[in-house]
Amino acid sequence: MATSTTRPAVSRVLVAGASIAGPALAHWLARAGVDVVLLERAERLRDEGHNIDVRGAGREVLRRMGLEQEVLANTTGEAGTRFVDERGRTMGAFPASTSATGGPTAEVEVLRGRLSRLLLDSCTGLPGTVEVRFGEQVADVHEDADGVDVQLASGARERVDLVVLAEGLRSRTRDRVFGLERGEHVRELGMYFAYLAVPREPGDDDWWTFQLLGRGRSAHLRPDDVGSTRGLLAFRADVPGLDQLEPAAQSAVLRRVFTGAGPAAERLAAATAEHPFYFEAIGQARMPRWSQGRVVLAGDTAHCASPMSGMSTTLALVGTHVLAGELTRPGASLEGALQAYERRVRPVVDAAQKLPPGTPAVGNPRSTAAIRVIGAVVGLAASRPVQRLRLGERLISPPADVELPRYEHLAA
Ligand SMILES: Cc1cc2nc3c(=O)[nH]c(=O)nc-3n(C[C@H](O)[C@H](O)[C@H](O)COP(=O)(O)OP(=O)(O)OC[C@H]3O[C@@H](n4cnc5c(N)ncnc54)[C@H](O)[C@@H]3O)c2cc1C
Numbered sequence: 001m002a003t004s005t006t007r008p009a010v011s012r013v014l015v016a017g018a019s020i021a022g023p024a025l026a027h028w029l030a031r032a033g034v035d036v037v038l039l040e041r042a043e044r045l046r047d048e049g050h051n052i053d054v055r056g057a058g059r060e061v062l063r064r065m066g067l068e069q070e071v072l073a074n075t076t077g078e079a080g081t082r083f084v085d086e087r088g089r090t091m092g093a094f095p096a097s098t099s100a101t102g103g104p105t106a107e108v109e110v111l112r113g114r115l116s117r118l119l120l121d122s123c124t125g126l127p128g129t130v131e132v133r134f135g136e137q138v139a140d141v142h143e144d145a146d147g148v149d150v151q152l153a154s155g156a157r158e159r160v161d162l163v164v165l166a167e168g169l170r171s172r173t174r175d176r177v178f179g180l181e182r183g184e185h186v187r188e189l190g191m192y193f194a195y196l197a198v199p200r201e202p203g204d205d206d207w208w209t210f211q212l213l214g215r216g217r218s219a220h221l222r223p224d225d226v227g228s229t230r231g232l233l234a235f236r237a238d239v240p241g242l243d244q245l246e247p248a249a250q251s252a253v254l255r256r257v258f259t260g261a262g263p264a265a266e267r268l269a270a271a272t273a274e275h276p277f278y279f280e281a282i283g284q285a286r287m288p289r290w291s292q293g294r295v296v297l298a299g300d301t302a303h304c305a306s307p308m309s310g311m312s313t314t315l316a317l318v319g320t321h322v323l324a325g326e327l328t329r330p331g332a333s334l335e336g337a338l339q340a341y342e343r344r345v346r347p348v349v350d351a352a353q354k355l356p357p358g359t360p361a362v363g364n365p366r367s368t369a370a371i372r373v374i375g376a377v378v379g380l381a382a383s384r385p386v387q388r389l390r391l392g393e394r395l396i397s398p399p400a401d402v403e404l405p406r407y408e409h410l411a412a
Contacts, residue, residue, distance in 0.1 A: 009334040010034055010161040010327050014150050016138050016173060017166035018045060020052075020112070021299025021316040023119035025164060027065060028324030030128035031410055037158055038123075039136045041167070045120065047113030048278040050195050050230045051076050051208075051222055054108040054115070056401040057348070058314030061321045062108075064410070067122055074114050076224050079206040081105045083378045086213050086262060086368065091375035092382030093207070105208055111224055115313070138163065138173045141295060148294045162327070162334065163295045166320075169285055169304040170243075177295050187284040189306060191236050191360050192243065194254055196277035197228040198268065204229045211264055212371045216364045217257065219265035231268040233258060236364050243281040247272075250279045282306050282360070284353055291338040298323060303349040308359050311352035318404065319345045325407035348402050 013029055015022045018040035026036040040046075054062060054071065062068045080095040096105040123130035140151040141163055150158040165174050175182055206223040213219060216236030224230050235257050242253060251272040258269040271277075285304040290297045297303075299316035306312065322344050326337035356362070365371055380386060 009332045009337050012160045013162045014158050014160045015164045019116050020313055021166035021320050024317055025298055025320035025324055026123050026130045028321055030123055030126035030130050032328035033127040035128050036130045038130055038132045040134050041137045043135045049112035051109040052112045052313045053310045055314045057404050058317040059108055060404055061317040070118055071110055074110055076109050077206055078105050078109045078208055078223055081208040081210055084211045085371050085375055092378035094382055143293045164298050165301050166298040167301050169300045171301040174297055174301050178292055185287050187286050189282045189360050191282040193282055194233045194277050194279045196231050196275050198231050198271045200227055200229045213261045214368050216366050218364045221264055233268050234364055243279055290342050296338055305352040308355055309352050315352055325410055
């Protein structure tokens, strides 16, 4: 790898994946005058998904981007989180957090698709260009001392200084380029999630209703700011590969698993037969290294912490800010920048990947006896005296409060 310090480490970069990490990285690189080609495999910007949390240092990244106020104006207005048992009885309720880091409902809860759109829109009018290509992906990469030739699936070719893979937890390009078995270094958590939007009904309110159903299942209803209700069905299963099935087969699995599980779960399961949904196997990316030559991993592809951590989006924002900051630091070498990226971000990732004890079983217990025990703990944490101590919030506080390096050369 060339490590000249007389020219910038990168002047043209190809980024694969346009969800959160991809557009966030493109923003920072273009701000420093780097030209970016941003590929998205889907034919359009994907708008599926629920609320995602932006906490602590992730929020500081949005502030540095100049996007904080716009994101705050686009939050879903979730009032808090209410845990209910299998019969729909409230076990405990936690109002939305007023701190930047704590609580199950974070202060910044924004629809994933909306944040993706805001990040992408922020890539225009910057010193570098960001060219977005939908329905496109990397087919092959050939690296030499001065750069990388990228063969794209459409047949087009690109010559760039660096390829960044921000394709999510199950990135196939990562596995191919790094020579990994499918799923190698992914820590499976033995759970599936199905996300969808359903028409809002009169009984739906502005709380996140988190219902424990027993037999390793839970159902979730959350408000959004577009007049629908966001639903999530979660279930534990030892059977691998359900995420590879066709949507009709996944819908059939969901309807079977949630039969008799109560009105909320059955409403969501039935809706998967009519409404589009996003179905994923839950896991964490535990990659031993994040770069190989001129290919580097970002966001969930490098370090997914899983939705249970509440931290994947924050990590994607922090990681891409640091990656861009190091790559465009005056006098930086490519090799040195990639090492600094990993050195600075790893400790934050390691902390975020340590899930609270008992996760994911604790949110999806198998027996009604376990639901009762969890109900007692949640009820105590949500009681007035304990809430005054903000103990519940502290217990459910992902480690988002980390200090970000300052990159003066990226300041607006
Ligand atoms: C549709 C969708 C819905 C989601 N909903 C939720 C949610 O409700 N709650 C939650 O906590 N997290 C959700 N997530 C995950 C969440 O966005 C991430 O954990 C986090 O924000 C980090 O984002 P990321 O950009 O690293 O990865 P991701 O958000 O996973 O994005 C990866 C992107 O890469 C694209 N891609 C995949 N393969 C290729 C390829 N070969 N070439 C080009 N592009 C490719 C994907 O289409 C996607 O746009 C969702 C992700 C997606 C894709």
